[in-house]
Amino acid sequence: MIAFREVVRKNSLLLTKSNSYLFNSLGYVAPNAAFIGQDYKIQVRFGSTKHWNPKWKPFRRLKVIKVDLPDFNEAAESKNYSPDEVRAKMKERGMSPPRPWMERPFEISSTSDIFEPYVPPEGDGKASYISKEGAKQSAEMVSKKSKTWLAFRKIRNFDEDFEGKHFAAEAQKIYLNVHKAVSEKDKNTLRVLVTEKAYPEVTLNMRSRTIVWNFLDTIEEPRVVHARCTDVIQKENVFAQITCRFFTKQSLAIYDRFGRLAHGSEVVAKDVLEYVVFEKHLANQYGEWRVHGKIIPEWAPTNFETSYRTFRMSN
Amino acid sequence: MSYGYCSILDEEWSEPNRDLEGPDHVLMIVRHGVSHRFQPLDPLFQYSRLLFPAAVPAVSDKMTPVGSSNGSFSNVLVPTRNISTSNAVAMPYEKRLGPKGWPRYNNVVFPPQTMDEKRRPAYVCHMTTNIKYSPWKMWYVACFIRGMSVDEAVRQLSFVNKKGAGFVKKTLLEAQEIAVQDHNVEFRSNLWVAESFCTKGVVVKGIRRHARKRVGLVEYFHCHYFVRLEEGPPPKHYFTPSPDGPTLLQRWIDERRSQRVYGSY
Numbered sequence: 001m002i003a004f005r006e007v008v009r010k011n012s013l014l015l016t017k018s019n020s021y022l023f024n025s026l027g028y029v030a031p032n033a034a035f036i037g038q039d040y041k042i043q044v045r046f047g048s049t050k051h052w053n054p055k056w057k058p059f060r061r062l063k064v065i066k067v068d069l070p071d072f073n074e075a076a077e078s079k080n081y082s083p084d085e086v087r088a089k090m091k092e093r094g095m096s097p098p099r100p101w102m103e104r105p106f107e108i109s110s111t112s113d114i115f116e117p118y119v120p121p122e123g124d125g126k127a128s129y130i131s132k133e134g135a136k137q138s139a140e141m142v143s144k145k146s147k148t149w150l151a152f153r154k155i156r157n158f159d160e161d162f163e164g165k166h167f168a169a170e171a172q173k174i175y176l177n178v179h180k181a182v183s184e185k186d187k188n189t190l191r192v193l194v195t196e197k198a199y200p201e202v203t204l205n206m207r208s209r210t211i212v213w214n215f216l217d218t219i220e221e222p223r224v225v226h227a228r229c230t231d232v233i234q235k236e237n238v239f240a241q242i243t244c245r246f247f248t249k250q251s252l253a254i255y256d257r258f259g260r261l262a263h264g265s266e267v268v269a270k271d272v273l274e275y276v277v278f279e280k281h282l283a284n285q286y287g288e289w290r291v292h293g294k295i296i297p298e299w300a301p302t303n304f305e306t307s308y309r310t311f312r313m314s315n
Numbered sequence: 316m317s318y319g320y321c322s323i324l325d326e327e328w329s330e331p332n333r334d335l336e337g338p339d340h341v342l343m344i345v346r347h348g349v350s351h352r353f354q355p356l357d358p359l360f361q362y363s364r365l366l367f368p369a370a371v372p373a374v375s376d377k378m379t380p381v382g383s384s385n386g387s388f389s390n391v392l393v394p395t396r397n398i399s400t401s402n403a404v405a406m407p408y409e410k411r412l413g414p415k416g417w418p419r420y421n422n423v424v425f426p427p428q429t430m431d432e433k434r435r436p437a438y439v440c441h442m443t444t445n446i447k448y449s450p451w452k453m454w455y456v457a458c459f460i461r462g463m464s465v466d467e468a469v470r471q472l473s474f475v476n477k478k479g480a481g482f483v484k485k486t487l488l489e490a491q492e493i494a495v496q497d498h499n500v501e502f503r504s505n506l507w508v509a510e511s512f513c514t515k516g517v518v519v520k521g522i523r524r525h526a527r528k529r530v531g532l533v534e535y536f537h538c539h540y541f542v543r544l545e546e547g548p549p550p551k552h553y554f555t556p557s558p559d560g561p562t563l564l565q566r567w568i569d570e571r572r573s574q575r576v577y578g579s580y
Contacts, residue, residue, distance in 0.1 A: 067521035069535055072412070072445035090408055208497070210427050256499040258435040259428040310502050
């Protein structure tokens with residue numbers, strides 16, 4: 001307990017019950033000339049006002065029955081408890097653990113990754129077909145396609161009408177529908193057009209913003225560039241992944257939560273080169289070709305004209 | 316279609332994401348408090364690029380790196396954040412207690428603004444629930460920072476001798492970070508405290524003895540603290556300012572003029 005007391009200053013010397021002389025931390029201080037000979041009061045703090053014999057204090061403390069208050073913010077403070085810690089806490093509370101097995105069956109209708117991803121050649125989209133480099137590129141692509149052809153054959157086992165040439169056009173339709181659904185925030189359509197792996201990635205970027213997207217033109221015809229088949233758990237459970245290359249003209253404007261333009265422009269058209277992976281669950285008779293992911297090459301530029309983020313340099 | 320049984324492995328202490336559950340696709344998503352990041356360059360979410368078809372330009376477009384000339388801007392990847400935007404955080408086995416409405420204001424999406432409209436200032440709503448502090452005592456701290464800029468409020472709270480000041484300061488700093496990360500606020504100092512209030516939370520009741528076999532109730536109060544930060548400089552007068560000389564004079568004059576002088580016609 002710190003007590004404030006009004007102490008009377010007499011002739012610049014501090015007189016109290018306990019001490020009759022006082023020096024401040026710097027030593028004796030010469031009195032202010034205006035106050036010499038006059039009494040005036042100042043407020044002073046003293047260290048402890050504890051009673052010299054506090055024999056009843058423990059009894060007073062025992063009168064209040066101690067209550068263990070639960071920490072409501074413990075989860076917020078230290079996230080990511082390990083399973084052992086969580087189990088220990090539940091045991092403390094007398095809560096039974098959850099069932100160690102899952103009774104609800106679930107379906108695996110999409111793979112979790114892009115298998116053997118396509119590596120786009122550097123400088124793609126920067127040279128035309130007619131030039132020497134462009135011709136070289138297209139030649140390279142054809143020669144490296146052995147695995148792709150094998151994958152096509154496997155796809156034809158399940159789907160007889162499949163043809164690599166016609167697939168690209170179909171794929172573009174799906175691709176455009178996905179974009180349309182995203183700009184309209186149509187989650188129901190998106191479920192059908194996009195795999196389970198891609199869905200959270202797409203929807204996360206849809207939230208809390210308005211997207212205005214327009215497809216303007218195709219610069220180069222879409223073409224299949226890569227195909228692979230994989231099986232999940234069982235050998236017969238085959239998934240096919242096909243990568244298509246799209247070179248199109250699009251316009252994109254993204255408005256943030258408050259309706260302010262954060263990226264792009266509704267008016268400016270941009271040339272877009274993309275490698276989109278489509279996936280189909282072949283073993284499933286109701287499987288559809290859906291957008292599964294995107295290949296972003298390392299040489300893709302990362303300097304976007306987004307809204308600025310200002311950082312303070314740590315020195 | 317393949318059906319499989321999968322045990323909840325120890326590493327995957329997860330809740331099924333109720334948004335996606337349905338007969339067609341049951342997907343197990345482990346919640347790690349993933350936030351909505353306004354960061355189109357996030358490499359973790361490749362699909363951020365899907366929305367930015369202007370990513371890879373052809374020969375014609377020439378994009379210069381943003382802010383390369385001056386060192387203040389940077390295209391640095393956003394570091395992982397430790398704050399979850401979900402409110403009323405609870406342990407996996409606990410029921411979520413407390414208010415849920417306040418952070419819902421953060422989900423409101425405004426339509427794109429026209430060229431005539433003034434730029435709408437960003438805001439962020441944040442809260443801390445069930446702070447072990449009396450709401451009546453917390454009221455003083457909450458009122459204290461109303462109308463201050465965030466920096467000023469944090470500076471002042473560092474020297475307020477109250478237990479609640481620590482919690483309020485923490486909430487303010489969290490809100491500031493959320494504003495910059497998720498709500499497209501450019502400058503973290505360009506925020507001011509638009510709303511700051513507290514309400515009563517959980518009350519745990521205990522007992523104490525009195526003399527002569529009498530019992531007394533001991534209430535352990537908790538409070539919720541809510542804050543809304545808005546983008547921009549703080550307003551000059553958050554509260555109605557005390558009138559200045561000319562205003563007072565004019566009032567005095569008006570009073571005198573409206574006085575009725577009895578007996579005069």
